[in-house]
């Protein structure tokens with residue numbers, strides 16, 4: 586696929602992942618428009634980029650119509666979303682994603698958009714398959730099947746959007762695909778995600794060093810550059826509504842991540858486990874076999890390397906005053 590002069594819309598383009606994706610698409614020669622209400626996206630992420638920025642609320646049908654007009658490819662990332670502390674406590678807000686997604690897809694189709702790529706999530710997988718930490722589970726795409734069992738209303742909304750895009754392809758012939766992102770981290774990620782919360786605590790030399798849960802939870806933290814390359818590969822190679830995992834197969838325990846952060850930033854700190862805090866599923870790791878097969882994609886950044894890069898970015902981009910300001914709210918907000 587030739588991206589040169591392709592007219593691309595990135596919804597939520599000012600977000601952590603959206604801004605990295607926008608940068609890469611511009612690099613490839615695409616003409617990028619972003620649409621964002623800056624509810625969690627940041628103007629500073631995109632202000633120096635060579636792209637059109639339209640500010641507005643995609644829950645407003647008129648704005649959806651305006652932003653999809655004249656577009657060939659839509660990357661739909663806008664969502665009411667945060668870390669575990671946010672999505673557990675804000676089910677109503679997350680449920681609005683069903684309206685937002687349906688509206689973006691409808692107006693994209695009405696305006697003749699050729700392709701829609703959707704930012705889905707590991708939250709579409711059955712939560713009951715992710716609770717036993719003694720098992721080496723790798724979630725593979727065909728585990729998302731009736732009877733569905735998504736994770737919170739946030740996960741159900743992602744699942745509804747995936748199914749909607751499959752229907753758009755089957756019934757209307759439009760090219761669609763969904764990327765299931767797994768616990769993404771990297772520069773510009775916010776403290777409501779576990780890795781960044783830990784980096785903030787380390788940087789601020791907080792002692793005791795608080796960790797949510799008993800630390801045994803397993804995740805496959807995936808570096809943002811890999812997510813961007815996988816998303817673009819999906820746009821280039823998938824047309825039939827297929828959903829594909831984008832995640833590493835590295836299995837990292839929360840306590841091991843905490844120890845790496847402590848070793849780097851504050852070796853004297855002692856860990857305090859907060860077992861009453863929400864943790865989400867205990868054992869969430871993707872299989873990336875389908876991504877290898879269909880996209881010829883696999884992550885390039887090992888967690889140890891990505892973590893150090895992210896720590897360095899955090900130190901370089903924030904003063905301790907900025908990092909500590911409102912930290913308690915940032916851990917559970919968006």
Ligand SMILES: NC(=O)c1ccc[n+]([C@@H]2O[C@H](COP(=O)([O-])OP(=O)(O)OC[C@H]3O[C@@H](n4cnc5c(N)ncnc54)[C@H](O)[C@@H]3O)[C@@H](O)[C@H]2O)c1
Pocket residue numbers: 596597598599600601602603620621622623624625626627641642643644661662663664665666667685704705706707765766767768769770
């Ligand atoms: N970060 C992760 O680990 C992760 C994992 C799985 C999926 N995702 C998905 O990736 C996408 C990007 O997430 P992120 O973590 O980069 O940051 P994010 O959740 O902050 O991104 C959402 C973006 O959408 C914008 N937005 C929200 N509601 C809007 C509305 N009504 N109108 C216009 N814009 C609106 C926000 O301002 C923000 O820029 C989201 O769809 C998210 O669900 C992220």
